[in-house]
Amino acid sequence: MKTMTKALIAGLALTLSVGTVSAADPEDAIDYRQGVFQVFKWNMGPLGAMAQGDIPFDRELAAKHAGQLDRVADMPWQGFTEGSDLGNTDAMPEVWMNREAFDEKAADFEQASARLVELITEEAGERDIRRQIGAVGQSCRSCHDDFRM
Amino acid sequence: MKTMTKALIAGLALTLSVGTVSAADPEDAIDYRQGVFQVFKWNMGPLGAMAQGDIPFDRELAAKHAGQLDRVADMPWQGFTEGSDLGNTDAMPEVWMNREAFDEKAADFEQASARLVELITEEAGERDIRRQIGAVGQSCRSCHDDFRM
Numbered sequence: 001m002k003t004m005t006k007a008l009i010a011g012l013a014l015t016l017s018v019g020t021v022s023a024a025d026p027e028d029a030i031d032y033r034q035g036v037f038q039v040f041k042w043n044m045g046p047l048g049a050m051a052q053g054d055i056p057f058d059r060e061l062a063a064k065h066a067g068q069l070d071r072v073a074d075m076p077w078q079g080f081t082e083g084s085d086l087g088n089t090d091a092m093p094e095v096w097m098n099r100e101a102f103d104e105k106a107a108d109f110e111q112a113s114a115r116l117v118e119l120i121t122e123e124a125g126e127r128d129i130r131r132q133i134g135a136v137g138q139s140c141r142s143c144h145d146d147f148r149m
Numbered sequence: 150m151k152t153m154t155k156a157l158i159a160g161l162a163l164t165l166s167v168g169t170v171s172a173a174d175p176e177d178a179i180d181y182r183q184g185v186f187q188v189f190k191w192n193m194g195p196l197g198a199m200a201q202g203d204i205p206f207d208r209e210l211a212a213k214h215a216g217q218l219d220r221v222a223d224m225p226w227q228g229f230t231e232g233s234d235l236g237n238t239d240a241m242p243e244v245w246m247n248r249e250a251f252d253e254k255a256a257d258f259e260q261a262s263a264r265l266v267e268l269i270t271e272e273a274g275e276r277d278i279r280r281q282i283g284a285v286g287q288s289c290r291s292c293h294d295d296f297r298m
Contacts, residue, residue: 032188039181045177071220075217
């Protein structure tokens with residue numbers, strides 16, 4: 001009995017310690033997803049300015065920023081972990097209460113971003129590229145409306 | 150003469166306005182590069198824990214985090230823009246005073262990260278993968294020693 005208890009305690013300790021290390025701290029998850037959103041912003045800035053005619057359309061610059069945006073497009077969502085709804089975050093509880101709808105918006109964004117890269121790679125016309133940048137921006141806003149305070 | 154002056158002023162105004170929009174605000178550049186470093190941290194956490202034996206080695210988890218790390222490995226450096234040496238940053242002035250050495254460390258890190266993905270893709274042994282995670286971590290530290298306060 002003593003041995004069994006010891007074994008149980010040892011097993012529990014191992015489980016807890018592994019759990020502690022592998023499950024991300026909520027604050028780390030928040031810092032992480034906000035970090036990815038900074039990367040979104042950095043790249044959407046010049047793209048949006050081009051779409052709105054605030055800076056001249058520049059195919060090379062568009063390719064750079066669209067490519068970078070697309071490389072991280074799928075990354076933020078894994079940061080919306082269980083327990084990271086509280087803390088220094090603008091995420092609304094709806095992210096966790098209505099995860100399916102959130103995941104759908106996330107997938108829409110990823111598609112819009114991938115399509116933008118596709119258009120640039122296919123050497124589509126400036127007008128189509130600028131319109132697609134608008135669609136990416138619209139996808140951001142649509143998710144912010146429902147899920148960001 | 151009047152027309153020429155007007156044209157010059159208009160040209161200058163255009164240059165300034167384009168310059169203002171396209172050159173990133175130093176604070177935005179700082180937020181951006183710190184954002185990318187958060188993505189580094191998020192992925193290096195579990196990789197480092199595996200390398201040090203704090204969590205069990207998990208090939209699938211290693212592939213996920215190494216892949217994500219590698220996708221952003223070349224991104225931070227463009228955020229070390231002119232003028233972003235001042236502000237809410239831990240970057241040392243040496244980044245700007247000795248850019249060549251900084252770029253070399255950056256390239257070392259990118260190589261170490263790419264090699265890690267290669268090893269995982271080639272289904273290398275656990276020992277080699279854990280050693281390469283250590284090399285990536287060493288590359289982080291080496292740059293922090295010289296360029297981060």
